[in-house]
Amino acid sequence: MDAAALLNISQVLLIAILVFVAINLYLVFRLKDIDPFRKWDPDKINGTLFLLFFVVGLPVSIVATMNWSDTFTLLIHPASEHGAEIDRMHINTMIVAILVSVVTNLILFYFSWRYRYDKDNKALYYPHNNRLEIIWTAVPAVVLTLLVFDGVGVWHDIWKEIPEDQEVVNIEVNGKQFGWTARYPGEDLTFGETNIGFISEADGNALGFNKEDEKGFDDLVVQELHLPVNKLVHIDIKSRDVLHSMTLAHFRVKMDAVPGMPTYFNFTPTITTDSMRTLKQNPDFNYEMSCQQICGGGHWNMRLIVVVESEEDYNKWLKEQKTFAQFYKELNGVDLIAQANGETETTEPSSEDGEGAEGENETEATGEVAMVK
Ligand SMILES: [Cu+2]
Numbered sequence: 001m002d003a004a005a006l007l008n009i010s011q012v013l014l015i016a017i018l019v020f021v022a023i024n025l026y027l028v029f030r031l032k033d034i035d036p037f038r039k040w041d042p043d044k045i046n047g048t049l050f051l052l053f054f055v056v057g058l059p060v061s062i063v064a065t066m067n068w069s070d071t072f073t074l075l076i077h078p079a080s081e082h083g084a085e086i087d088r089m090h091i092n093t094m095i096v097a098i099l100v101s102v103v104t105n106l107i108l109f110y111f112s113w114r115y116r117y118d119k120d121n122k123a124l125y126y127p128h129n130n131r132l133e134i135i136w137t138a139v140p141a142v143v144l145t146l147l148v149f150d151g152v153g154v155w156h157d158i159w160k161e162i163p164e165d166q167e168v169v170n171i172e173v174n175g176k177q178f179g180w181t182a183r184y185p186g187e188d189l190t191f192g193e194t195n196i197g198f199i200s201e202a203d204g205n206a207l208g209f210n211k212e213d214e215k216g217f218d219d220l221v222v223q224e225l226h227l228p229v230n231k232l233v234h235i236d237i238k239s240r241d242v243l244h245s246m247t248l249a250h251f252r253v254k255m256d257a258v259p260g261m262p263t264y265f266n267f268t269p270t271i272t273t274d275s276m277r278t279l280k281q282n283p284d285f286n287y288e289m290s291c292q293q294i295c296g297g298g299h300w301n302m303r304l305i306v307v308v309e310s311e312e313d314y315n316k317w318l319k320e321q322k323t324f325a326q327f328y329k330e331l332n333g334v335d336l337i338a339q340a341n342g343e344t345e346t347t348e349p350s351s352e353d354g355e356g357a358e359g360e361n362e363t364e365a366t367g368e369v370a371m372v373k
Pocket residue numbers: 175176243244245291292293294295299302
C-alpha cells in the first residue's frame with residue numbers, strides 16, 4: 001500500500017470519528033434536555049463569519065494565485081512582435097477587473113456584517129435613486145468602451161495589410177480529429193492543389209494532394225513546425241472535419257480552424273526556442289501549437305511542437321525534409337514526377353524537371369520520417 005492510499009484511509013477514519021463524536025454529543029444533550037446554543041446569536045455569528053471570510057479569503061487567494069497559478073508566469077516573455085500589445089491589454093483588463101471585484105466584494109462582506117439583524121434597528125425604506133442609477137450605468141459603460149476601443153486598435157494593427165514587397169514565410173496548418181499537420185510549399189514556394197476528396201490515409205495522402213498537380217510534388221508535409229526568427233509568418237489554417245482552434249499561446253496567436261472556410265494569421269516570432277529555454281530556465285521547454293476548441297475525445301492530444309530558430313538552421317531543416325513526391329514514392333513505389341513527365345511530354349524542359357531530378361537523388365540520403373498519418 002502506498003503513502004497516498006494510507007492517507008486516504010486515515011482521512012476517512014478521521015471523518016468517521018468526528019461524525020461519531022457529533023452524534024454522541026447530540027444524544028447526550030437530548031437526554032439531559034439542554035440546548036448549548038441557546039445563548040448564541042445566529043445573526044452576529046453569520047455577520048462575523050462574512051467579514052472573516054473576506055479578511056482571510058482575500059489574502060489567501062492573492063497568495064495562492066501568485067504562487068500556484070500560471071497567470072503570472074505565462075504572461076512574461078511574449079514570443080512575437082504583437083504579443084507585448086496583447087499582454088498590455090490583458091494586464092489593463094486585469095487591473096480593472098481586480099479593482100472592481102475587490103471593492104464590490106469588500107462592500108458586500110462588510111455590509112453583511114455591519115447591517116446584520118438587530119432587533120432595535122428598523123430597516124430604511126430606500127426604493128430608488130436616479131443619481132446612483134446613472135453613476136453605476138455610466139462608469140462601467142465608459143470603462144468598457146475604453147477597453148474595447150483599445151482592443152479594436154490592437155486587432156487592427158495585427159491584421160494590417162502586408163506590403164507586396166515584404167518577405168513572408170508561407171505555411172499551411174491542417175487540423176483534424178485529433179492532430180495538426182503542417183505543410184510548407186517547397187522550393188517553388190507554391191502550394192500544390194489539395195482537395196478533401198483526394199484524401200487517402202492508406203497511401204499516405206493525408207492532406208488530399210492532387211497527384212497530377214506538379215506544384216505539390218515538392219511540398220513538405222511535417223509533424224513539427226519550424227519558424228525562422230524575426231521573419232513574418234503567414235499561416236493558412238484549415239480543418240478537414242470539425243471546428244478546431246489553432247493556438248500558439250507563447251506567440252499570443254489564436255485562430256479557429258473551420259471546415260470549408262480557410263482562415264489565416266500573420267505574426268513574427270521574436271524569440272528562438274533556445275533563447276526561451278534560457279529565459280524560462282528550463283532546458284526542456286518547447287513551444288507548442290494546441291487546439292483550444294473542444295473538438296472531441298482526443299482534443300487534449302492535439303499538440304504540435306514548434307521550433308523557432310535562426311534562418312540558417314531553418315533552411316537546413318527544410319532541406320532535410322522529404323518532399324511529397326519522395327514520400328509517396330517510398331511508400332507506394334509510384335514516381336509521381338516520372339508519371340507527370342510521361343503524360344506531359346510536350347512541356348519537357350520546365351524548371352520543375354530539374355528540381356524533380358534533384359529531389360530523387362536526395363531520397364536515399366534523407367531517411368528520416370517527414371510525414372506521419
Ligand atoms: Cu481540435
